[in-house]
Amino acid sequence: MITVLDLDQLGMLLGTAVAEGANRIDGVRFGLRNEQAALDTARVAAVAAAQDRARLYADAAGVEVGELLTLNERSGVTMDMGGRIAPDTTVVVPVEVPGADVGTSAGELISSVSVTLVYEIE
Numbered sequence: 001m002i003t004v005l006d007l008d009q010l011g012m013l014l015g016t017a018v019a020e021g022a023n024r025i026d027g028v029r030f031g032l033r034n035e036q037a038a039l040d041t042a043r044v045a046a047v048a049a050a051q052d053r054a055r056l057y058a059d060a061a062g063v064e065v066g067e068l069l070t071l072n073e074r075s076g077v078t079m080d081m082g083g084r085i086a087p088d089t090t091v092v093v094p095v096e097v098p099g100a101d102v103g104t105s106a107g108e109l110i111s112s113v114s115v116t117l118v119y120e121i122e
Helices: 007-019 035-061
Strands: 065-080 090-095 107-121
Antiparallel strands (some): 065 107
16 A cells, blocks of 8 residues: 555556556555544534534424434545535545546545434423
């Protein structure tokens, strides 16, 4: 496994590997140096959005939000090359690969968190 931290060099590295005889490159993967920090930021945003929505529904139903009973999470970091618009609870980290020599293009790493909060109703 090779780790490339300077993405400006990625295309040249891939081009050199092919020029030196590599005819198969498997598993090019982009990641974050501090994935945990990006996920934690998304977690805070996801919980805040869920709390706001719980208050909105409670107001609409004419009840009060009570004690938090459970909190469940689903999270991860994915690569998106399609330029889709991310929801509010997603932290988007641009990945730029300028001047790449071999089949690389810009995209985004998306750290997303989905939370389910269950509250007591008063």
